[in-house]
Amino acid sequence: MTSARQRPISITSSDRDVLDSYKRLYEESTGESTDWGAFLGTIALMGLAAAGVYHLVRATRRSRQTVNVECGECGATFLMAVPTGTGRAVYTTCPECNAELVVDLGTLR
Numbered sequence: 001m002t003s004a005r006q007r008p009i010s011i012t013s014s015d016r017d018v019l020d021s022y023k024r025l026y027e028e029s030t031g032e033s034t035d036w037g038a039f040l041g042t043i044a045l046m047g048l049a050a051a052g053v054y055h056l057v058r059a060t061r062r063s064r065q066t067v068n069v070e071c072g073e074c075g076a077t078f079l080m081a082v083p084t085g086t087g088r089a090v091y092t093t094c095p096e097c098n099a100e101l102v103v104d105l106g107t108l109r
């Protein structure tokens, strides 16, 4: 599969240093070693949740590849698949009320 050609994002070298230090801190803190895409995707989701754009919810382990998620909006509990390789934070919507949720899987590891 071919995807759109990647283009560099222009950032200043001081921004670059700050982002590098955040990524290092994240990896030291979580024990994960991620590439830039996975890191930025995770951090963007967590950041949007922290900013109140999405509800941040936690998951509880149901089986190896599924978790129970409790909706922060309506309180419904639903099952979500987490295939191997899923990152720390996942975007999903509540099947009951369609609230946009960010599920934090970090507590399961």
Ligand SMILES: [Zn+2]
Binding pocket: 071, 072, 073, 074, 075, 076, 094, 095, 096, 097, 098, 099
């Ligand atoms: Zn809901």
